[in-house]
Amino acid sequence: MSADLIERRDAACALMARPIITDRTDPATLAAVRRHAQPLQSMFASTLGYRLVVETTFARLLKTPLAPPSPTRPAHKASGRDFTPTTYTYLALVTAALLAPGTGEQILLSDLVNQVRADAATAGIPVSDSIRDSRDLVAALHQLTAWGVLAETDGTVTGWTERQEEALLSIHRALLPHLLARPLPDTAAPADVWTTPDADEQPRRSLRRKIAEDPVLSRDDLTPAERDVLSRERVDTARQLGDAFGLVLEVRAEGLLGYAPDDGMTDIDFPGPGTRKQAALLLINALTDIGRPTPATTATVDGRTVPGLHTDWADVDDALADLTSRYRKSWGAVADDIPALRGDIVDLLASLSLATATETGLVLHPAAGRYQPETAPQQPSRARRRLAAATNIPLPLDDDTDDEGPDA
Amino acid sequence: MSADDRLDLYRYTVADNRDEYLALMRLFTASLLTDLSAAEAQAALADHGVRLTVDEVAARCDQLETWGNLVRSVRDARVATVAEYLRSRSRYQVSKLGGRVHRTVEDLIATSDGAREVARELLGGIADTLARIDTRLDAADVDVDALASDVTTVFTSQQLFSESVKDFYAYLQQVLSRYDLAGAEYATFKSLLLDYVDLISADVARHAPAVSAGLAKVNARRPALLAHLSTLPSLSPLAGTVERLPGRSDADWDQITAWYDTSSGDRSGPDQLRSAARQALSQLLANAKRMLAASGTGVSRRSDLLRLAALLHTADTDTAHRLFNAAFGAYPARHLLLGPDQIDPRITVADSWWTTPGVEVPVALRERGDRAAIGRTAPVPDPAAERARVEEDAARTAAAARAAVAELAATGDLHGATLTPAARDLVLSELAVLLAGLDDGVTGTTTHLDASLGVALTVTPAERDTVITSTDGDLVLHRLAVHAHTGTLDVDDDLAVGEGTA
Numbered sequence: 001m002s003a004d005l006i007e008r009r010d011a012a013c014a015l016m017a018r019p020i021i022t023d024r025t026d027p028a029t030l031a032a033v034r035r036h037a038q039p040l041q042s043m044f045a046s047t048l049g050y051r052l053v054v055e056t057t058f059a060r061l062l063k064t065p066l067a068p069p070s071p072t073r074p075a076h077k078a079s080g081r082d083f084t085p086t087t088y089t090y091l092a093l094v095t096a097a098l099l100a101p102g103t104g105e106q107i108l109l110s111d112l113v114n115q116v117r118a119d120a121a122t123a124g125i126p127v128s129d130s131i132r133d134s135r136d137l138v139a140a141l142h143q144l145t146a147w148g149v150l151a152e153t154d155g156t157v158t159g160w161t162e163r164q165e166e167a168l169l170s171i172h173r174a175l176l177p178h179l180l181a182r183p184l185p186d187t188a189a190p191a192d193v194w195t196t197p198d199a200d201e202q203p204r205r206s207l208r209r210k211i212a213e214d215p216v217l218s219r220d221d222l223t224p225a226e227r228d229v230l231s232r233e234r235v236d237t238a239r240q241l242g243d244a245f246g247l248v249l250e251v252r253a254e255g256l257l258g259y260a261p262d263d264g265m266t267d268i269d270f271p272g273p274g275t276r277k278q279a280a281l282l283l284i285n286a287l288t289d290i291g292r293p294t295p296a297t298t299a300t301v302d303g304r305t306v307p308g309l310h311t312d313w314a315d316v317d318d319a320l321a322d323l324t325s326r327y328r329k330s331w332g333a334v335a336d337d338i339p340a341l342r343g344d345i346v347d348l349l350a351s352l353s354l355a356t357a358t359e360t361g362l363v364l365h366p367a368a369g370r371y372q373p374e375t376a377p378q379q380p381s382r383a384r385r386r387l388a389a390a391t392n393i394p395l396p397l398d399d400d401t402d403d404e405g406p407d408a
Numbered sequence: 409m410s411a412d413d414r415l416d417l418y419r420y421t422v423a424d425n426r427d428e429y430l431a432l433m434r435l436f437t438a439s440l441l442t443d444l445s446a447a448e449a450q451a452a453l454a455d456h457g458v459r460l461t462v463d464e465v466a467a468r469c470d471q472l473e474t475w476g477n478l479v480r481s482v483r484d485a486r487v488a489t490v491a492e493y494l495r496s497r498s499r500y501q502v503s504k505l506g507g508r509v510h511r512t513v514e515d516l517i518a519t520s521d522g523a524r525e526v527a528r529e530l531l532g533g534i535a536d537t538l539a540r541i542d543t544r545l546d547a548a549d550v551d552v553d554a555l556a557s558d559v560t561t562v563f564t565s566q567q568l569f570s571e572s573v574k575d576f577y578a579y580l581q582q583v584l585s586r587y588d589l590a591g592a593e594y595a596t597f598k599s600l601l602l603d604y605v606d607l608i609s610a611d612v613a614r615h616a617p618a619v620s621a622g623l624a625k626v627n628a629r630r631p632a633l634l635a636h637l638s639t640l641p642s643l644s645p646l647a648g649t650v651e652r653l654p655g656r657s658d659a660d661w662d663q664i665t666a667w668y669d670t671s672s673g674d675r676s677g678p679d680q681l682r683s684a685a686r687q688a689l690s691q692l693l694a695n696a697k698r699m700l701a702a703s704g705t706g707v708s709r710r711s712d713l714l715r716l717a718a719l720l721h722t723a724d725t726d727t728a729h730r731l732f733n734a735a736f737g738a739y740p741a742r743h744l745l746l747g748p749d750q751i752d753p754r755i756t757v758a759d760s761w762w763t764t765p766g767v768e769v770p771v772a773l774r775e776r777g778d779r780a781a782i783g784r785t786a787p788v789p790d791p792a793a794e795r796a797r798v799e800e801d802a803a804r805t806a807a808a809a810r811a812a813v814a815e816l817a818a819t820g821d822l823h824g825a826t827l828t829p830a831a832r833d834l835v836l837s838e839l840a841v842l843l844a845g846l847d848d849g850v851t852g853t854t855t856h857l858d859a860s861l862g863v864a865l866t867v868t869p870a871e872r873d874t875v876i877t878s879t880d881g882d883l884v885l886h887r888l889a890v891h892a893h894t895g896t897l898d899v900d901d902d903l904a905v906g907e908g909t910a
Contacts, residue, residue: 016741065734072729073739085720085728092717092735099710123714125721147738181737184712190719190727194734215742234757248747251757252764259747267740271769273778281774288762295760307760330776352744367744369761371769 008036009246012043013264015052016212016245019061022148022172033059047244048212049205053178058148062181063213065194069221070214071351073267077139086133090140093119093127095179098149098171106153109160109167113137134161141169149175203229208237211258212245215266216353216367218255220306230256253295254307254366270352271371275334279323280345284354284368286319287311291364299363301356309368312361317342416475417509425468431458432468433477433510436502443481443501469500477506523600524575526608530565531615537562538622545629545636552636556653559637563654566664570677573608577684580605584691594695601692605685616678620668623661630661809834813863816892823874823889832878835892838865839885850888857895864895 011032015021021030033040037054044050044061053060066072074082075091083091097115098107116137120127127133141157144150151170159165185192203225210217210226219227230237230251238249245265247258260266271281291297291309299310311319320342324335334341346362349355356363387393420429435452436442444452446466453460460468472478478500487493502510541558544550583597626633634656643650654660667677716735720728733739746767755764772778812831819825822835842856842865843849850869857864870889875882 018740019738063737063739065737066730066739068730071742072726073733073742074729075732082725082729083732085723085725088720088728088732089717091732092713092720096710096713096717099713119714120717123718125717179738180709180712180716180735182735183709184715184735186715188719190723190731193719193731213739213741215744247743248749248751250747250751253758253760258743260743260745261747261749265741266743266745268742270744271746271773273773278773278776281769293762295762297762352742354744366761370744370747370764370766372766373769373774 007032008039009244010264011036012040013245013260015040015044015059015061016265017267019063020058020147020175021060022058022175023056024151024172025146025148030057030059043244047205047240048209049201055174058172058175058178060175060178062178064181064209065196066213067194067196069218069353070210071353075143078142083139083143084136087136087139089125090116090127090133090137091143093123093125094137094140094144095149095176098176103171105173106168106170109155109157109169110164112169113160131161147175147179148172149179204233204237208241211237211241211249211256212247214353216255216257216365218306218365220304221255250370252366257367268348268351270348275331276341276344276348279320279327279331279334279341280348281371282323282327283316283320283345284349284364284371285373286323287316287362287364288369288372290315290319293364293366293369299358301358301363306363307366308356309364309366310358310361311364316362320345413476414505417477417505418513419475420472420477421513423471428458428460428464428468429472430513431456432465432472433502433506434514436478436500437507437510441501443499445499449500466498469498472506473500476503477509479503479506523579524572526572526576526604527565527569528608528611530569531611531619534562534565534569535615535618535622537565538619538626541633542622542625542629545626545632550636552640555633556637556640559633559655560653563660563664566667567654570667573681576608577681577688580688581691584688584695598692598696601688605688609682609685612678612681616668616670620670623665623668627661627665630658634658809861813861813894816863817894819892821889821891822876823872824877826877829878829880832876832883834861834863835865835876835890836883838863839867839890842867855895859896862894862896864893866891866893 011029014026014029015033018026018029021033023030034054034056037052037059041052041054044052049064051062053062075088076082077087093116094112096119097103097112100115100119103115117127138157138161141150141160145152145157149172151172153168153170155165155167157167157169159167187193203223207222207226207229210222222230234249234251241247241249241258245258245260246262247260247265249258250256270277287309291311293309295307297307297309298305299308300306301308317338320338324331324338324341328335346355346357349364349368350357354365354368356365420426420433423429431453432449435449435456436444446469447462449469450460450462450465453465469478473480479502481499481501537558541555541562544555544558580601637656642652666675670676670679716731720731723731746769748767752765772782776782808830812828812834815828815831816822816834819827819831827835838856838858841858842854845856846854850867853866853868855864855866868889868891870887872887872889874885874888874890876885877883
């Protein structure tokens with residue numbers, strides 16, 4: 001592939017991973033996106049139905065809402081924890097305050113907070129001066145700064161939490177009109193916001209969209225039209241996604257997924273570095289060893305029968321205890337609190353659609369089977385065969401050398 | 409009244425019982441020479457729907473009198489009782505300044521928020537009137553009344569025009585400084601500016617020179633004009649300082665002339681209008697640029713965001729995450745990692761994930777949970793020892809070569825000489841080079857110089873052979889006489905032959 005196409009694919013992956021790019025936050029990627037603005041815009045429009053806005057100072061990929069089986073992508077505070085509803089409320093209020101008539105290119109933090117309070121009062125949302133609310137407000141401001149909408153020109157925003165310190169913020173006014181991806185429907189039910197009215201549009205495009213955004217798809221999650229497209233035009237779809245983003249399509253009996261051979265287009269690296277991710281991987285392997293699932297194994301989730309391996313919570317805890325005892329040295333303090341570790345692992349797997357937590361146990365999606373260590377018996381090498389013939393010692397039936405770890 | 413006292417006249421507009429004060433003042437200024445007692449005022453107010461007792465009305469009127477809006481009036485009357493006499497004493501009427509203040513206040517209340525029309529048609533009128541004044545002064549029998557009416561007309565027109573212009577431009581400035589003009593609003597203001605302002609500027613440009621010319625002519629005859637005007641009956645200066653009608657004094661004429669005087673820098677009226685129009689247009693352009701820079705339609709509306717905030721506030725955590733993703737559309741894609749670069753064609757779509765071979769997870773990830781390579785890095789080898797050894801070898805070889813050269817030079821003529829193997833090898837190599845450079849053998853005396861070693865060999869064809877003896881054998885050079893000596897290259901590249909032994 002030529003260097004130009006590789007650069008375009010990298011720019012497309014960068015946009016899918018970070019849909020808002022500004023010259024303040026990421027000038028190199030913005031330059032690449034602007035170089036390929038035209039082909040990228042047509043590619044996104046035809047492949048996924050997304051609109052890409054490219055300006056001199058920012059690039060914004062406007063994505064459509066995620067429908068419920070897809071895992072949510074929460075915003076994160078600086079500590080790594082997810083946003084709470086209060087934090088999201090502050091985010092919406094601050095953005096509204098930035099659009100208030102009379103705000104210019106810069107604004108004082110105290111003025112912004114006053115405007116937020118005034119708007120909250122008008123909208124009937126109670127806000128207070130407590131430390132927790134201040135922290136939520138600051139977290140919302142940090143998210144806007146990370147997107148490039150605000151920049152701290154003088155002073156820092158974190159000073160507001162404890163001491164209400166003043167700061168001067170510069171506003172990227174050109175980007176403000178493009179923060180909301182679509183007009184909000186006039187409704188009081190949140191579910192109406194993400195049920196798109198154009199759900200009956202092209203199944204090809206919606207299938208590609210699902211593959212490009214979600215880690216794992218089950219066949220049940222697809223509409224009949226999409227299943228039809230998958231069965232008839234699998235190769236075409238795979239080629240389009242591969243050309244555009246470098247994703248490789250893996251289709252199996254239970255579902256399909258697109259994986260990235262080299263990590264560029266994902267916010268969670270799995271398998272990846274870190275104790276929790278390693279623990280999750282090992283737990284998946286342990287549960288699969290215990291359960292020995294076959295293609296016919298099913299489990300019940302929310303009353304529906306889905307393909308997957310069900311393990312009782314007691315067995316999950318036992319397996320986890322076994323793992324922590326084996327890896328205690330390298331995991332350190334994390335290994336001591338097993339319920340917390342189990343909670344973290346289950347959250348991680350749920351966010352990747354690899355597992356679902358039910359009341360009775362953990363249901364592993366069949367896609368978790370792709371991380372099994374090689375268990376199919378290998379053919380013994382010629383030297384081994386000769387040795388066996390010479391010494392009359394039979395070959396072991398199950399030659400699972402992989403389980404011995406680094407070369408013994 | 410001092411300035412402070414005069415400002416008290418406005419206090420009734422912001423006092424606590426403001427509505428009642430306003431109703432009272434409206435009553436008193438309804439017609440000329442209205443004077444009412446408290447009781448009559450209360451009755452009249454009741455007709456208008458304002459319910460107050462007589463004492464309250466009396467108190468209000470007292471307060472207004474303190475501030476200067478009303479004054480007591482005196483009317484002689486014959487009454488029958490003491491109470492009636494006392495009551496008839498407190499009659500009020502509006503004061504001069506109080507009346508003026510109230511008129512301004514009523515104007516302010518009644519004025520609209522929008523733009524005010526500019527009285528641009530008056531400009532032409534002013535020019536014509538000035539011309540008429542000039543003509544009247546020429547007449548033999550000056551009609552002073554008509555003259556006076558023309559003069560007053562000029563000044564009142566000018567005042568109305570400048571006020572309306574000021575109001576209009578102030579409104580324009582206020583509107584254009586908003587950042588959120590968009591769409592239909594913007595189109596309205598654009599037409600307002602481009603059409604109306606253009607109209608005003610055109611009128612001013614057309615009539616201002618005529619007015620200036622007219623003023624110049626009248627100013628030339630100002631003493632005569634003022635003399636005529638002063639013959640009119642007017643209020644005598646004995647009645648305190650009199651507020652004269654405009655146009656009766658020099659100061660007024662100077663002022664109006666200065667307004668139209670375009671030569672005095674930038675302060676004349678038409679110039680101010682022009683610069684104000686220019687400023688307004690540049691504001692408009694800045695707004696237009698900003699709107700264009702916002703590249704068409706962005707859908708973030710303040711009202712949408714406020715509604716979103718309300719929705720988010722009452723949602724639970726999972727719903728809040730999904731609302732955030734849906735509304736902002738800025739979520740990252742998420743994919744599993746690792747897999748073969750090319751899919752294995754032996755696996756079909758009917759196979760299950762449980763039975764197909766898994767992907768290769770790097771051992772480091774599975775065992776240790778990190779991707780870093782382990783083990784120490786190898787130390788970088790130190791080349792110093794190696795270098796020293798090579799240098800030693802080189803030095804040794806050079807020393808051997810030099811010894812061989814010295815030996816050769818000392819020998820000179822090589823016939824029958826005994827040389828070390830090293831020297832003999834040197835002779836052979838130099839001879840080889842020499843002979844290789846000759847096309848058909850040695851014909852005459854030839855000398856070869858090896859400048860790097862500093863040795864030269866001279867070869868001559870001879871009858872006898874040259875025999876060189878050394879420890880590992882003899883060398884016989886047939887029919888050649890070889891002579892060795894030291895030599896260096898001269899600057900001119902000539903062979904400089906050193907002293908050699910014979």
